[in-house]
Amino acid sequence: MEKISLQFFLDKIDSAIVVPAMKIIKDLPPESMPIILTVAGAIGFLAALIAYLMLRSSSRKRGGGSNYTKNLISDFKDNGIIMDIANPESHENVLARAVITDIKEDRINLEIVDEMGLSQQSEFGQILMMFPPEKTETGSVNNFKTTIISLECKKEGCSRLSASIPYSFSSIIRRRHKRKRVIDQQFIRVKIWLGKPDTDDASFADSIPDLAVNSYDPRSGGHEDNEVINISNGGLAVSTPLILSENKFDTETDVLINIFMFNFRQKIFKPYWYAGKIRTVENIDRKSCRLGVGFTMSGSIRDENEQFIDWTEI
Known part of the structure; x- marks a missing residue:
């Protein structure tokens, strides 16, 4: 489907509203000047409103891009945010808790601070990373899905994890009780x-x-x-x-x-x-x-x- 541009809407306003209005204005007597000014003001306001909505929609779409993803991940790393790791099909069952220590072009590296069964997760499997809710332009998010690239484990448990860069964030209901x-x-x-x-x-x-x-x-x-x-x-x-x-x-x-x-x-x-x-x-x-x-x-x-x-x- 072809994307409708702002210019398309402006052309429509010009052909459907402005041109007919100008023809009517030419036929009006001089004493109708207040009406003419009111019509002109209404047309200007309508055009400005449509332009604002179009730009706002475009900005929201840009908010979920790769730069936004990397910025949010960087904030988690810089602030030492502890994230819960779980199976995507059972987010209530937390397998580990970890913090992001490094960000590469194709992966994020994490240090596991609390291992609670992640070692039993199949290597290269998908996991769910959950974090405190973050407000975005399109709503609140609290998790992302990623895939395990490598997992360092010993007898006492896992200590490090590398995972793919997440592409999108979403929100799930984690809390049974209202605080x-x-x-x-x-x-x-x-x-x-x-x-x-x-x-x-x-x-x-x-x-x-x-x-x-x-x-x-x-x-x-x-x-x-x-x-x-x-x-x-x-x-x-x-x-x-x-x-x-x-x-x-x-x-x-x-x-x-x-x-x-x-x-x-x-x-x-x-x-x-x-x-x-x-x-x-x-x-x-x-x-x-x-x-x-x-x-x-x-x-x-x-x-x-x-x-x-x-x-x-x-």
Whole structure:
């Protein structure tokens, strides 16, 4: 199909509107000058509007080109963005997490920071690379498909990956639960301990938390620098200074969580117990990082003395 140009539309306007209008204007008396000026203004506005829409459409099409792709990939590399690697047919099953270390003409090189089954993926197979949503002129994107060129693996797992340059980006729904951003920190208090829900004994709640947010526990230093970023039925995200989280939390680390959340109807803080895993550890800047925690089990206090917890898988 032949591409319709801007000049084509201008010629149509000239033949269908301007020429007939000029014939009518010639036959009008001098006192009709206000009408003539109004018609001329309307024609000019219509032509300008069509030109703007054509140029805007052309710009959007250019936005998805190879230069745009390379710019986005370069941003991922420069900012050290951690990306999830999965099978294109099952994006929920994350096989590894990696960062881009180098960009070549025909490939991208990545360092694997967390190997969770990628070594079992057939070499030269297609994979899905997922990243935090990026806004583009044509909408939000959060993934691209690529093909494995080479994969360096040892007994302990894979360490490096080379993949083809992606040609296009798209968006998939990754989250089952809608997140609620926490605006006012005074209505939520969080304590996080390293540990598994392998016992119903709640004595861990009396120990010093490994990370606390607004808990006002005098034994937990630095909690005033932590913040809850968002929370949902599936987990929460916390920002914390690097000095409080370095060498303590890593992806897939088991944690136990106590959340005190203000109930506006009852005008009291209510406790919630969860077991979970650290899903992501991302540096926000050189001083702080973001911990993404996924809930795996919910807990309920069994007795009035709050000594035992019953755990239920989520």
